[in-house]
Amino acid sequence: MPQKLATVILLLCWFAVSMPAQVNYCLVIHGGAGTCTGMTDSMRAAYTRALNEVLQAGNNLLKNGGSALDAVEQAVCMLEDNPLFNAGKGSVLNAEGHVEMDAAIMSGTDLGCGAVASVHSVKNPVSLARKVMLQTRHVLLVGEGAEKFARECGMPTADSSYFTTPKQLEVFKKLKSRKGTVGAVALDRQGNLAAATSTGGLAGKMPGRVGDTPLIGAGTYANNSTCAISCTGTGELFIRNSVAFRVSALMEYKKLSLHDAVSQVVYSVLQPGDGGCIAVDKAGNYSMECNTQCMFRGVVNSEGVFMTAIDRTAMKTQ
Numbered sequence: 001m002p003q004k005l006a007t008v009i010l011l012l013c014w015f016a017v018s019m020p021a022q023v024n025y026c027l028v029i030h031g032g033a034g035t036c037t038g039m040t041d042s043m044r045a046a047y048t049r050a051l052n053e054v055l056q057a058g059n060n061l062l063k064n065g066g067s068a069l070d071a072v073e074q075a076v077c078m079l080e081d082n083p084l085f086n087a088g089k090g091s092v093l094n095a096e097g098h099v100e101m102d103a104a105i106m107s108g109t110d111l112g113c114g115a116v117a118s119v120h121s122v123k124n125p126v127s128l129a130r131k132v133m134l135q136t137r138h139v140l141l142v143g144e145g146a147e148k149f150a151r152e153c154g155m156p157t158a159d160s161s162y163f164t165t166p167k168q169l170e171v172f173k174k175l176k177s178r179k180g181t182v183g184a185v186a187l188d189r190q191g192n193l194a195a196a197t198s199t200g201g202l203a204g205k206m207p208g209r210v211g212d213t214p215l216i217g218a219g220t221y222a223n224n225s226t227c228a229i230s231c232t233g234t235g236e237l238f239i240r241n242s243v244a245f246r247v248s249a250l251m252e253y254k255k256l257s258l259h260d261a262v263s264q265v266v267y268s269v270l271q272p273g274d275g276g277c278i279a280v281d282k283a284g285n286y287s288m289e290c291n292t293q294c295m296f297r298g299v300v301n302s303e304g305v306f307m308t309a310i311d312r313t314a315m316k317t318q
């Protein structure tokens with residue numbers, strides 16, 4: 001009898017070690033993609049510090065049972081508040097010297113989504129996007145209509161000097177070819193997925209231009225049955241190729257893994273230099289791929305993974 005018991009215990013132990021660990025939460029973030037030419041070591045350190053802070057806060061939220069939706073909103077708000085990134089404070093200027101910001105958020109649970117485009121005074125466009133999702137029957141509000149809705153909701157606003165600091169202007173002149181945008185995707189302990197993206201768009205864009213970021217299925221998408229995805233790059237190309245939805249569709253219809261779906265889109269559909277994306281699926285697999293020299297990115301999960309990277313080759317995805 002004791003021998004039988006020992007065999008059972010041994011078998012149980014074997015199952016425990018041979019079963020793949022269940023990732024019960026995961027947060028992946030990005031802070032834009034492009035070239036890193038002209039980036040000093042101290043700038044690299046500043047970006048890395050910023051990404052670490054966002055991951056740390058997201059880890060606390062998800063570890064304590066917070067929702068994927070709250071995690072991606074919090075992550076994107078923190079990146080919007082940081083003038084290093086082209087979103088919220090630190091947004092680039094359009095051809096006429098004004099800030100025009102776009103953002104979107106999506107819940108994979110019910111395909112609920114909200115987005116705003118061409119807003120100029122809202123401190124956290126991603127939070128306004130969430131209000132559009134929760135408090136209106138619409139998906140996308142633009143320009144003055146979105147600004148009016150923000151005021152009705154009592155969202156914090158600021159004038160143009162808040163968004164574009166002189167220091168930031170200098171940084172962006174030096175890093176002209178680096179694309180901006182921030183984003184986050186998450187899986188929570190309840191098994192739900194969410195995605196959020198926010199951007200100042202492309203520097204020198206025509207007034208009124210809207211990129212892929214606030215367009216559901218182009219720069220942002222989440223569906224519990226496939227994945228959550230947030231993109232960064234030349235928006236027009238991401239719109240033409242329905243990049244975010246295409247990743248989800250490759251998983252749904254072609255049964256590709258998250259990694260293969262993201263790789264196919266980033267390396268075969270898009271061209272070198274176009275941009276990249278981050279994604280997470282229901283099992284907690286994550287992907288961070290770009291066809292640019294750099295993409296600011298990072299991941300944290302319940303299995304103790306905590307990594308950030310800037311150069312394309314610096315970190316292999318799971």
Ligand code: ASP
Pocket residue numbers: 032033179180181199200201202210211212213219231232233234235236
């Ligand atoms: N995708 C954004 C846009 O085209 C820009 C970026 O990601 O850098 O508006």
